[in-house]
Amino acid sequence: MKEEVLIKAEEPEYFQLRPEVEKAYGYTHAVRIGNSIKVSGAVSMDDQGNPTAVGDFAQQMKNCYADLDKILKHFGCTFDNVVVENIFTTNMPLLLENGAFRAEIYKNKFPSGSWLGVKELALPEFMIEIELEVHKP
Template identity: 30%
Template sequence: MIRQNISSGAVWEDLVGYSRAVRIGNIVEVAGTTATEGDEVIGKGDAYAQTTYALQKIEKALLQAGATLQDVIRTRIFVTDISQWEAVGRAHGEVFQSIKPATTMVQVSALINPELLVEIEATAIIG
């Protein structure tokens, strides 16, 4: 099968050696995605805004891979403060209310930047 690596252009991709998303066959895996644009954190202090922005970035990567949000079967949500679960869940629900992928939300001790509150991964299978 042909492998398609999708880049977001982030400087970290070459430094760390990863792709924003990878498609092999009809499967697309989207890497952990945060609310960053270059070195800037979008929605500082706002878990809802960060979740919304990360999901927009995920959708863009999916589209580049030939998938849509409708193809998402699983998301994984990492938060630095589980007490913010309702704000994160609300943003996730606004995108996935009718799709309803399997999902997991867990608290982690930290993300790569202390201003980041949320990181999200996604798996899609193109029908």
């Protein structure tokens, strides 16, 4: 005898870190479907969407990771759950110079990913943007 199994479709869970900014720019910072979470690129900005740490690559990088940490915590995750990290930068030499900071973020293992040099990001003051893919077991 065959038994029919019904699988309920997962509804996406949307999370906005800065709702007004995200609405103005037309994106959601993170979306979870099942065990997968896609996180839009984090940049160094305040709650009004203004660039912060202008001209300071190291601080912009730290600010990106601080925002990503808030998003991960919302979903009950840590950086140990990150499986893909893509970093976009307008200054690859500065990323290479500051890349060792990532060892403070990824204490157990590094995720897969890419480092991409780009001509520009959303605002000219942004020097780095970091996006993530997360697997929550």
